[in-house]
Amino acid sequence: MGAGYHGGFGHTSGSGKAFKIGFTKAGVKLYTRDELIKSIDGVTTTSTMIADLLRNKKVGLNVIGDRLFSYAFNLGPDTLAFYSNGQIYVRSSSLSIIDDLVHEGKHAYDDKVLNKNRNFIKSRHGELRAYSAEREFQLATGRKPTYKDLNEMYKHIKKNYK
Numbered sequence: 540m541g542a543g544y545h546g547g548f549g550h551t552s553g554s555g556k557a558f559k560i561g562f563t564k565a566g567v568k569l570y571t572r573d574e575l576i577k578s579i580d581g582v583t584t585t586s587t588m589i590a591d592l593l594r595n596k597k598v599g600l601n602v603i604g605d606r607l608f609s610y611a612f613n614l615g616p617d618t619l620a621f622y623s624n625g626q627i628y629v630r631s632s633s634l635s636i637i638d639d640l641v642h643e644g645k646h647a648y649d650d651k652v653l654n655k656n657r658n659f660i661k662s663r664h665g666e667l668r669a670y671s672a673e674r675e676f677q678l679a680t681g682r683k684p685t686y687k688d689l690n691e692m693y694k695h696i697k698k699n700y701k
């Protein structure tokens with residue numbers, strides 16, 4: 540795919556949800572909640588802190604199918620994941636579900652551990668923190684990061700978030 544993510548908060552004005560937007564494909568591996576937590580534990584300092592928050596139930600993790608994303612949350616196929624009110628929602632069909640979890644987990648960390656407010660969390664600064672955590676995780680797992688350098692990542696954030 541390689542086209543990268545498109546982010547934004549567009550269509551749900553004022554909901555306070557922080558969205559991550561990208562591509563999905565049918566037939567990807569389906570992860571259980573426990574498998575997802577295990578796959579981020581011990582990789583980076585941030586991802587390990589996120590795993591702890593999830594294991595201790597300080598933050599909820601919901602692995603949601605396409606139908607529920609669409610019916611319950613009224614979100615289109617391009618929304619991969621979001622964080623809202625202490626709950627992380629990831630799309631089971633997302634090709635980048637583990638990275639999505641780290642991204643949303645950083646928003647959850649900023650909320651539940653640092654007590655940052657909603658406006659901070661969905662600001663460019665909040666997104667920079669989430670995208671940086673995701674990038675660090677991708678590099679630590681020996682993969683090519685979504686953005687080839689930090690400049691590309693900044694450009695994406697500037698373009699898609701206010």
Ligand SMILES: [Zn+2]
Nearest residue numbers: 557558666669
């Ligand atoms: Zn985000």
